[in-house]
Amino acid sequence: MGKIWLTRRGLLSLLAAAVAAPARGETPLGVPALYAADSLTGLALRGFDAVSYRLGPEPLPGSGAHEVTWSGLVWRFAGPANRAAFAAAPEAYAPRLGGYDPEGVAAGRLVEADPLAAALHGDRLYLFRGVERRQRAGPALLEAAEARWPVLRRDAALGG
Template sequence: MGKIRLTRRGALSLLPALMGRPARGETPLGVPGLYVADPLTALALRGFDPVSYRLGPTPAPGVETHEFTWSGLVWRFASAANRGAFAHAPEAYAPRLGGFDPEGVAGGRLVEADPLVAALRDDRLYLFRDADRRKRADMTVIDAAEARWPLLRSDAALGG
């Protein structure tokens, strides 16, 4: 009989299930809503500091020593002060639309976004799949996405 070997990639793909985290391709659910997370680490924003989007031209990477768990995900911060600000008002700093691309949400789809392609609109953080989508996202698209998000979020939470 032949031996069955588990490759490193195969072993890594099992980690989320063993740790009670969603597997690749599944959407992590949290409270109060849905947020995009790295499928292997369950880190929100791929580990970037959500507060830093408001402090400079590019987001700062968070560090393991400044973590906070909210909405079922681990959020990392560049400093204790940023962690404290987020802990005080997470909804103010977390990306809108669960971190999904507004153009996709407006069209009724959960399209993953890149945390390095972001914009603040009306003092709210939005993430986009790519720079072209960010350029196209005027307030009409944002408003349509915001209007569609509650229904899309509840459908996704129900597995629909």
């Protein structure tokens, strides 16, 4: 096998690509991924079944055999019934605040959330950055985040 040499030009190209590439979990504009999407696969909730959050203590992993595309992302489900329920009313099952952490949204920032740090408040699903944030989230925080969300959503869509 021959040796592979990296030229100065090749090294500079790699460096430029690394600087331009978004961080994991972020869009090309540097905004954390909507609906906790996996940046490599484009799967919403990193492949977890959005309907299953309402059916048990832990979300179920979705299957490639049961997918639907909504809001520009692929959503996976554990079975055809969950897929059909989501397809009929996606906004009822998708996480609130675009899947961003409510504490961050309330503070005016789009903070990536973990689909395994989720909680239902009433009939609304929220994702949090971590378990600690989920534990300290109360009605006042969620109301503040909901109030701030329309402006953050608009600004993120405009790239600013």
